[in-house]
């Protein structure tokens with residue numbers, strides 16, 4: 001079996017040889033992040049892919065991330081190292097669900113979190129990220145909004161945009177949903193001086209304890225800038241590991257030990273190596289779906 005260092009070298013060599021751009025999400029294992037050209041949130045990966053000159057893009061993340069990159073870079077080859085790495089939250093809503101909700105609430109516009117399939121984006125009016133959701137909801141010209149798929153992010157936004165009526169789909173991220181208020185209170189009790197940075201994909205009773213509520217990139221930024229010496233992190237465990245390595249002068253704690261996205265952990269160094277070696281697995285999308293999904297993403301960027 002290939003040694004870890006040997007595998008790492010082969011990945012770096014293949015990247016150079018094929019002039020591939022490797023982009024990794026913050027939740028994939030650190031050894032994969034370490035060989036990537038950039039590590040970022042899902043939409044930032046798609047934007048970086050689109051701006052790059054490379055014709056070969058590898059998205060180290062779950063399926064909807066590969067789809068978003070393909071939507072913004074239709075003429076490039078976009079590869080996913082682990083095609084079976086899906087996002088359970090994205091899979092909780094289908095285009096048929098969106099069409100049914102539209103029929104039930106004909107005056108509402110559909111706002112869809114980027115953590116959704118290309119097919120769902122294609123039947124939505126506008127997309128949003130966790131950091132742009134509030135701004136997009138406020139600016140959308142309508143009195144009613146159907147928000148899919150994340151009920152937690154949706155209710156976080158709805159509470160802060162009281163002038164609009166929200167219809168929430170009942171999807172959720174199993175990883176963030178798993179964390180309870182009791183977990184937070186236990187962690188705060190153990191580390192009373194720590195500030196708490198939390199992702200809005202967590203439930204309301206968890207989010208209400210946050211000193212910072214924000215996307216993964218915003219949580220990282222907050223941890224780097226805060227003068228606090230102890231930080232409690234309310235998102236996926238790889239962020240805790242990354243910050244411990246990056247900020248050795250601070251004490252970084254996770255909330256509970258079960259804050260792991262199993263799908264993101266399927267993106268291993270071995271899978272990345274095989275992906276680059278065999279140029280598999282290509283993300284392909286039907287032309288009409290790709291065009292319609294692109295409109296929803298463009299509206300997010302331009303609004």
Ligand code: SF4
Pocket residue numbers: 027062086087088089090115173174175176236261262263264
């Ligand atoms: S952390 Fe949650 S939203 Fe992100 S990929 Fe995993 S299941 Fe999906």
